[in-house]
Amino acid sequence: MYYMGLIWEYLKNYMKTRLTYRADFWVEILSDLLFQATNLIFIFVVFRHTDNLGGWSESEVLFVYGYFMVPYGIFSCFINLWGFSERYIVKGEMDRILTRPAHNLFQILLENVDPPALVGSFIGLIIMIFSGAEMGLVLEWWHIPALIILALSSVMIYAGIYTTLTSLSFYSDAPTGILPLMYNIQGYGRYPVTIYNRAIQVLLTWVIPFAFVGIYPAALFLERSEMHRMALLTPVMGLVFGSVGLLLWNYGVKRYRGAGS
Amino acid sequence: MNSAFIDFMRIRFLTMLAYRVNYYSGILIYTLNIGVYYFTWQAIYGSSGELGGFTAAQMTTYIAVSWMARAFYFNNLDREIAADIRDGSIAIQFIRPINYVMVKMMQGLGEGIFRFLLLMIPGMLIAILLFPVELPTAPSAWIGFLVMLFFSFLINSQINVITGLAAFFVENNEGMMRMKRVVVDLFSGLIIPISLYPGWMSAVMKVLPFQAITYLPGSVFTGRVEGTAIWNVLGIQVFWFALLLLPMVLIWRKARKRLFVQGG
DSSP states (O other): OHHHHHHHHHHHHHHHHHHHTHHHHHHHHHHHHHHHHHHHHHHHHHHHHOSOBTTBOHHHHHHHHHHHHHHHHHHHHHOOOTTHIIIIIISOHHHHHHTSSSOHHHHHHHHTOOGGGHHHHHHHHHHHHHHHHHTTOOOOTTHHHHHHHHHHHHHHHHHHHHHHHHHHHHHOSSOOOHHHHHHHHGGGGGSOGGGSOHHHHHIIIIISOGGGGTHHHHHHHHTOGGGHHHHHHHHHHHHHHHHHHHHHHHHHHHHOOOOOO | OHHHHHHHHHHHHHHHHHTTHHHHHHHHHHHHHHHHHHHHHHHHHTTOSEETTEEHHHHHHHHHHHHHHHHHHOOOHHHHHHHHHHHSTHHHHHHSSSOHHHHHHHHHHHHHHHHIIIIIHHHHHHHHHHSOOOOOOOHHHHHHHHHHHHHHHHHHHHHHHHHHHTHHHHSOOHHHHHHHHHHHHHHTTSSSOGGGSOHHHHHHHHTSGGGGTTHHHHHHHTTSSOTTHHHHHHHHHHHHHHHHHHHHHHHHHHHHHTOOOOOO
16 A cells, blocks of 8 residues: 555656656657557568568567567556666665665666556557457457456566666676667567577577567467467466566665765 | 867777676677577568568678677767756866867767777677678778768767757757667668668658668678669768768757756
């Protein structure tokens, strides 16, 4: 309950700061949409030159992309650790966070919420509905609860990977340059992983499991039975990676010693 | 005066060197990027021999060269400038007898040289080992490519400086900077070579400066553009470099008159 109240207070604060820079707010939504559009453009352009991608049709790839956008939007809204090292460690804001009673990671995430990102999730849902209708997929009773569980699990996977990487800044002095680079890789999990060679498949499945934020869970709705087992594994992966991320974070915070002024 | 600029370049290079550990992961991730696009395009090609004037082998080379060029020309000048403007430290720059935009360009170049030596070259070597990249053997192609690469850097940095200076006018240009990043990656031909776009889209992209950053040098290096046509490519790059100087100087001049420090 205490945490709920905090969320509300932080959101009110967020709105106040955002309304100061009103024009930028809209530009940001627009730029998010444009970013999504580039990926859609990639899919459209590619399918002008081929009729399938490793045995997956254009509608199927679009549907997978639609699914991918849903957890991604939620993730970008609530888990924004960009520049953590510069802002909290180098500039020493972490000290301020640590003197407060709420969990430190929770405070940091709330200070950086980005609600406009949720627009992407809605568009993802719309893409899923349209491409699903095109393929004649029928909405079944279990689709909606399954979507909620799978999308939340995917968000946990993102959260786990990014908190793990961010917590590295507690262990090493150099600000981590890995984060923006990881950002480039995450999109690949939405293409049929079977087109990649074994090493990349293993990487995207077990090491940085971005295949679980796109292709595997989406396969469940597409009735691609070859990936059903992986789809059902999504919540497990979410729990495992989410917990690892949180553990490494908590351990890192314990090692944290103030820096900066 | 000139030696001051060289110092800015040198200092940035040394600063980057201090944080070089980041770049080892950079090599890995750029290679992975090339790998993933390589396999994606392999699947797209399937049995067809040529798409948009690229054979499967040329596409592999194009991807490798484009990503490695990005490893060199990429920088965050826009973010640095926007941060200077927002925290007010830009005010100090006004009283210095050195042109701020030039300082930023030189710092960008220092970073570029660092990225060239510690990110692009080792990355390229790994990419050649892992993927069937076919590089040209003629020394003229290499010299031409290096010159074009330098212009890629200049044009990309100019676009970054312009985006960064926009913070003078919109106060918070985070959204604009993100948009710029997306536009550059897409319209420069990094993600999809421009000749593969449908007719009207490639027509639009051909009149924009972004193709001069990745697509044109990449086309030369993969051997799709040969002979005297190479001079045309270089001409387009020089043209955009000269044209982009205009808004850069104008915005800087105007910006000095409406400085509005928000903090610090």
